Amino acid sequence: MFFLRTQLMLLLVVWLGVNPIAAQGLRASTAFEIGPWTGSPVENDEDHGCSMSMKVSAKALLMVYANRNEAFTISLRNETWNFKKNDKIDGALLFNGSRYPLSSIEVTNPKVLTLHDGAEEEGPESLFRKSSTVEFRLGDERIIAKLRKSSAAADALWACAERK
Numbered sequence: 001m002f003f004l005r006t007q008l009m010l011l012l013v014v015w016l017g018v019n020p021i022a023a024q025g026l027r028a029s030t031a032f033e034i035g036p037w038t039g040s041p042v043e044n045d046e047d048h049g050c051s052m053s054m055k056v057s058a059k060a061l062l063m064v065y066a067n068r069n070e071a072f073t074i075s076l077r078n079e080t081w082n083f084k085k086n087d088k089i090d091g092a093l094l095f096n097g098s099r100y101p102l103s104s105i106e107v108t109n110p111k112v113l114t115l116h117d118g119a120e121e122e123g124p125e126s127l128f129r130k131s132s133t134v135e136f137r138l139g140d141e142r143i144i145a146k147l148r149k150s151s152a153a154a155d156a157l158w159a160c161a162e163r164k
Contacts, residue, residue: 032156035149039157047071050160052153056145062134063112066156066161072125076136076143077135083107091138093117093124095131100124129154 002062017053031040032052042065049067056062059079066072074093083089089105094114103118117123128134129151136143 032153032160034153034156037149037153037156039153039160040072041160041163048161048163050157052157054111054145057145060143062143062145064128064157066154066157068161071118072123072128073114074124074134075108076114077112078143079111081113082110083113084110089113089138091136094137095127095133096133100127121131124152 032038035056037052038054040049042049042051045067047067049062049065049066049071051065053061053063063075063077064073065075085107087107089107091102091105091113093100093102101117102115104116106114106116108114113136128147131147131150132143134147134163
């Protein structure tokens with residue numbers, strides 16, 4: 001799994017239920033667990049990124065990636081999805097019921113979608129921190145996550161990304 005070049009490599013390890021610290025030989029001091037969120041550095045990420053995830057349901061996972069270049073990217077994994085790399089995805093992201101503008105949705109792998117907003121600054125982070133729910137809509141499908149402890153988890157994610 002170490003050959004994957006995207007920041008979602010660690011997130012897949014987390015989803016598969018493997019301990020990311022043991023699996024990647026990372027120091028436990030850079031990993032964190034806050035409420036429903038678990039996170040740690042992404043191995044071999046030249047941008048020194050970290051990722052965190054929370055289980056939304058038995059089949060769905062909400063994931064967030066941040067790095068020293070101020071990226072803050074939201075992804076979702078769903079066991080029922082089976083997308084192809086070039087599929088055109090028309091979904092919607094909502095914070096507390098209000099639609100957040102997305103510039104594109106990338107099929108990272110058949111079960112993972114990465115949401116891009118095209119924002120240079122700020123992006124979805126402030127809404128992620130202060131909202132109580134985030135929802136992803138894809139046709140009739142709804143994935144709704146309660147953002148419990150999201151602000152504290154985002155602080156830990158940034159502290160992880162800014163590590164030396």
